[in-house]
Amino acid sequence: LKLLANKNILIMGVANNRSIAWGIAQSLAEQDARLIFTYENERVKSRVEKLVESIPGAVLLPCDVQNETEIDQLAAYLSEHMGVLHGYVHSIAYARPEDLEGNYVDTSREGFGLAQEISAYSLVAVARRVYPLMTEGGSIMTMTYIGAERAIQNYNVMGVAKATLEASVRYLANDLGMHGIRVNAISAGPIRTLAAYGIKDFNGMLKKIEETTPLRKTVDTAEVGDTAAFLMSDWSRGITGEVIHVDAGYHITG
Numbered sequence: 001l002k003l004l005a006n007k008n009i010l011i012m013g014v015a016n017n018r019s020i021a022w023g024i025a026q027s028l029a030e031q032d033a034r035l036i037f038t039y040e041n042e043r044v045k046s047r048v049e050k051l052v053e054s055i056p057g058a059v060l061l062p063c064d065v066q067n068e069t070e071i072d073q074l075a076a077y078l079s080e081h082m083g084v085l086h087g088y089v090h091s092i093a094y095a096r097p098e099d100l101e102g103n104y105v106d107t108s109r110e111g112f113g114l115a116q117e118i119s120a121y122s123l124v125a126v127a128r129r130v131y132p133l134m135t136e137g138g139s140i141m142t143m144t145y146i147g148a149e150r151a152i153q154n155y156n157v158m159g160v161a162k163a164t165l166e167a168s169v170r171y172l173a174n175d176l177g178m179h180g181i182r183v184n185a186i187s188a189g190p191i192r193t194l195a196a197y198g199i200k201d202f203n204g205m206l207k208k209i210e211e212t213t214p215l216r217k218t219v220d221t222a223e224v225g226d227t228a229a230f231l232m233s234d235w236s237r238g239i240t241g242e243v244i245h246v247d248a249g250y251h252i253t254g
């Protein structure tokens with residue numbers, strides 16, 4: 001039996017085939033998980049649909065995390081069609097492009113709130129709807145970045161949103177532990193995805209990492225995916241409230 005056989009896992013945040021969520025999906029499917037995907041809106045629907053069709057038995061539902069009704073409908077669908085949920089992967093973030101350059105001190109009230117809402121609150125908003133379905137215990141995970149721990153050039157408002165997200169992981173882990181539900185985060189090194197296009201001088205960052213990280217390389221979505229499979233599985237049953245760095249060691253040297 002594979003690692004995730006008979007586990008129902010919800011994955012939010014596939015935008016295209018470069019998305020980290022898609023790399024995670026490959027690893028989970030490889031371990032025989034039953035996957036439920038969501039897409040943000042019509043703009044990405046057809047692209048995500050094509051990807052999801054390649055995974056036998058996978059389901060695709062709409063869910064913009066800014067929309068409470070859509071989150072309720074997602075939870076209702078899961079309750080009706082799956083009954084039990086075992087895992088939830090959150091791989092969603094957004095900040096205005098103008099807030100991802102220049103100085104953090106210039107962040108607007110609106111830009112700050114938007115980044116917090118989509119990148120951090122969305123984890124809580126969905127967790128509160130889906131944890132009651134995790135009646136056999138469960139595993140929740142999200143994606144973060146070292147910009148939560150240190151002031152990284154240009155990451156700005158997103159770094160502050162990731163700090164909220166990581167604190168949220170600890171509070172959720174404390175709340176949900178009594179139900180046998182674990183909550184963790186993967187802090188990934190930079191990977192060239194759609195979200196990464198928003199970050200200024202991303203290429204410079206990748207180059208520096210190839211020259212200086214302990215493993216002398218950048219990470220890819222498959223490496224994040226395999227760690228996600230571990231976190232979704234019983235192999236990680238002793239781990240909760242943790243941030244695991246999948247960054248080729250960057251966090252110990254910087």
Ligand code: 0WD
Pocket residue numbers: 013014015016018019020021039040044063064065066090091092093094118143144145187188189190191192193194195196
């Ligand atoms: O270097 C990187 N790429 C890293 C990314 C390093 C470390 C962490 N991360 C994080 C990101 O901050 C994010 O939390 O990983 C997560 C996934 O990011 P990704 O795979 O790099 O980026 P992408 O493929 O763009 O997926 C993020 C998706 C959105 O895509 P776009 O680019 O179209 O905004 O998050 C989704 C959307 O599909 N998303 C939403 N989903 C539902 N409702 C919403 C929303 N309101 N907003 C964004």
